[in-house]
Amino acid sequence: MTIATRRWAELCPPNQPEQRTVFVDAPRSGRKRVVIIGGGFAGLAAARALRHANADVVLIDRRNHHVFQPLLYQVATAVLAPAEIAVPIRQLEVRQRNLSVVLAEVTGVNVASRTIEACAAGVGVRKMAFDYLVVATGMRPSYFGHDEFARFAPALKSLSDAETIRAKILSAFELAAMTDDEGERERQMTFVLVGAGPSGVELAASLAHMVKVTLHSNFRRIDPAKATIILLDAGKRVLSTFAEPLSRRVTRRLTKLGVKVLTGVKVETVDEQGVIADGSRIPSATVLWTAGVAASPLPKMLGTQTDRAGRALVDPFLKVVNASGVFVVGDAAWVMQDEHPVPGVAQAAIQGGRYVGRLIAQELKGRKVKRPFRYSDKGNMAVVGKNYAVLERGWFRTSGFMTFLVWALVHIRSLPQSQNRLRVRRQWLWSYFTGQRSSRLIPESPSVSAPASDR
Numbered sequence: 001m002t003i004a005t006r007r008w009a010e011l012c013p014p015n016q017p018e019q020r021t022v023f024v025d026a027p028r029s030g031r032k033r034v035v036i037i038g039g040g041f042a043g044l045a046a047a048r049a050l051r052h053a054n055a056d057v058v059l060i061d062r063r064n065h066h067v068f069q070p071l072l073y074q075v076a077t078a079v080l081a082p083a084e085i086a087v088p089i090r091q092l093e094v095r096q097r098n099l100s101v102v103l104a105e106v107t108g109v110n111v112a113s114r115t116i117e118a119c120a121a122g123v124g125v126r127k128m129a130f131d132y133l134v135v136a137t138g139m140r141p142s143y144f145g146h147d148e149f150a151r152f153a154p155a156l157k158s159l160s161d162a163e164t165i166r167a168k169i170l171s172a173f174e175l176a177a178m179t180d181d182e183g184e185r186e187r188q189m190t191f192v193l194v195g196a197g198p199s200g201v202e203l204a205a206s207l208a209h210m211v212k213v214t215l216h217s218n219f220r221r222i223d224p225a226k227a228t229i230i231l232l233d234a235g236k237r238v239l240s241t242f243a244e245p246l247s248r249r250v251t252r253r254l255t256k257l258g259v260k261v262l263t264g265v266k267v268e269t270v271d272e273q274g275v276i277a278d279g280s281r282i283p284s285a286t287v288l289w290t291a292g293v294a295a296s297p298l299p300k301m302l303g304t305q306t307d308r309a310g311r312a313l314v315d316p317f318l319k320v321v322n323a324s325g326v327f328v329v330g331d332a333a334w335v336m337q338d339e340h341p342v343p344g345v346a347q348a349a350i351q352g353g354r355y356v357g358r359l360i361a362q363e364l365k366g367r368k369v370k371r372p373f374r375y376s377d378k379g380n381m382a383v384v385g386k387n388y389a390v391l392e393r394g395w396f397r398t399s400g401f402m403t404f405l406v407w408a409l410v411h412i413r414s415l416p417q418s419q420n421r422l423r424v425r426r427q428w429l430w431s432y433f434t435g436q437r438s439s440r441l442i443p444e445s446p447s448v449s450a451p452a453s454d455r
């Protein structure tokens with residue numbers, strides 16, 4: 001059973017129909033209902049674009065918060081705290097009168113009966129009818145058919161993933177400082193990151209900076225600066241979606257930071273001792289997975305063609321063919337533009353969500369939208385530690401300190417609300433000038449705070 005299906009099964013146990021509360025809500029009289037599944041970049045943009053529409057908008061997410069994923073790696077490396085890059089989705093109800101937020105996991109979509117099934121812990125399954133459906137469920141980590149790796153190599157997709165990774169990294173140094181076994185100390189101080197896309201590169205560089213600057217003088221028995229950080233990728237170069245000259249510059253920069261970059265190397269096994277790559281074992285207590293992604297199971301339920309990653313094929317209006325009023329946006333959509341797929345990035349998700357929200361609003365007014373969706377590429381960026389970032393926009397490429405400043409400004413500006421912007425700016429300035437990272441917390445195990453009689 002995969003991780004995703006196991007979680008669903010826990011929330012909504014199968015074969016126990018008597019435990020399932022099933023009822024169908026009716027929309028408020030005379031109003032159409034737009035159901036949006038997913039409160040990520042695309043889902044929120046669609047909901048906002050519908051704020052003046054004469055419809056009941058229902059936004060369903062299995063998490064109660066929206067996460068600004070581009071800065072997750074900073075939570076994983078203790079620069080930022082989780083709340084600094086997240087906002088409660090429910091807060092939107094205050095600002096948008098036609099919107100209701102539902103905390104539940106959507107487990108089924110029936111296009112023929114125009115209903116979805118959502119499941120909330122303790123409540124059971126709730127069926128809901130829709131007039132319009134927007135699927136914005138994003139992607140989840142993929143271990144390329146090796147889900148067993150997930151136990152030993154957490155991926156970075158949610159706030160809890162980031163906290164797990166942070167605890168793993170910090171615990172490794174604590175254990176390295178405790179042990180007298182030289183081999184074990186080395187294993188604890190070896191970090192292997194699998195996947196050299198933007199997430200892997202940003203995580204590796206931030207970790208390298210943390211061990212050299214923040215943790216360097218924090219231990220008497222070990223020198224964290226001597227940690228080994230390995231970035232592995234089966235492909236020929238890091239940041240394969242960027243132009244080759246930028247890849248080369250990033251590799252040089254990573255090497256300067258002390259990261260060992262190994263490309264063209266295939267990981268065969270991940271277990272509690274580390275990884276086996278190209279037949280050789282690399283002992284490591286901390287393996288992190290930043291390699292693949294796959295769509296959630298929902299797009300497959302729409303009865304449309306999906307690509308290898310499970311994204312739903314949509315027409316140029318982001319509609320599912322032969323399913324009227326059903327749209328897929330963001331990472332979950334497979335949209336072709338100028339013979340290339342629209343990339344799975346935040347900008348594309350925001351633009352797609354906004355487009356579909358506006359299209360539905362127009363249709364509700366009885367108008368037909370004739371202009372198909374057009375993704376406008378604002379450029380790709382990746383940051384490589386302190387003071388260095390790369391930017392590519394069409395033929396324009398640049399890197400260095402000024403690009404780092406642009407990266408910082410763009411990310412501050414893109415954070416969901418002013419509270420996040422203020423807090424992140426303050427943390428970054430503190431961290432930049434002192435080298436400190438204030439979120440270096442390893443959560444206690446639940447047994448520590450259990451009642452004394454249970455211990």
Ligand SMILES: Cc1cc2nc3c(=O)[nH]c(=O)nc-3n(C[C@H](O)[C@H](O)[C@H](O)COP(=O)(O)OP(=O)(O)OC[C@H]3O[C@@H](n4cnc5c(N)ncnc54)[C@H](O)[C@@H]3O)c2cc1C
Pocket residue numbers: 037038039040041042043060061062063065066069070071072073104105106107136137138139156157198199296298329330331332344345346347349381
């Ligand atoms: C670590 C990391 C770093 C990234 N860095 C960058 C970057 O620097 N720049 C950039 O442009 N892009 C970046 N991306 C990609 C970017 O975050 C995605 O392209 C974007 O989040 C896609 O938006 P979305 O709305 O389609 O999906 P998401 O933002 O993933 O949102 C999907 C939502 O759907 C919900 N959901 C899923 N399934 C269900 C279900 N069955 N029921 C209810 N709710 C469900 C999820 O809880 C989630 O809230 C990064 C991604 C990651 C993981």
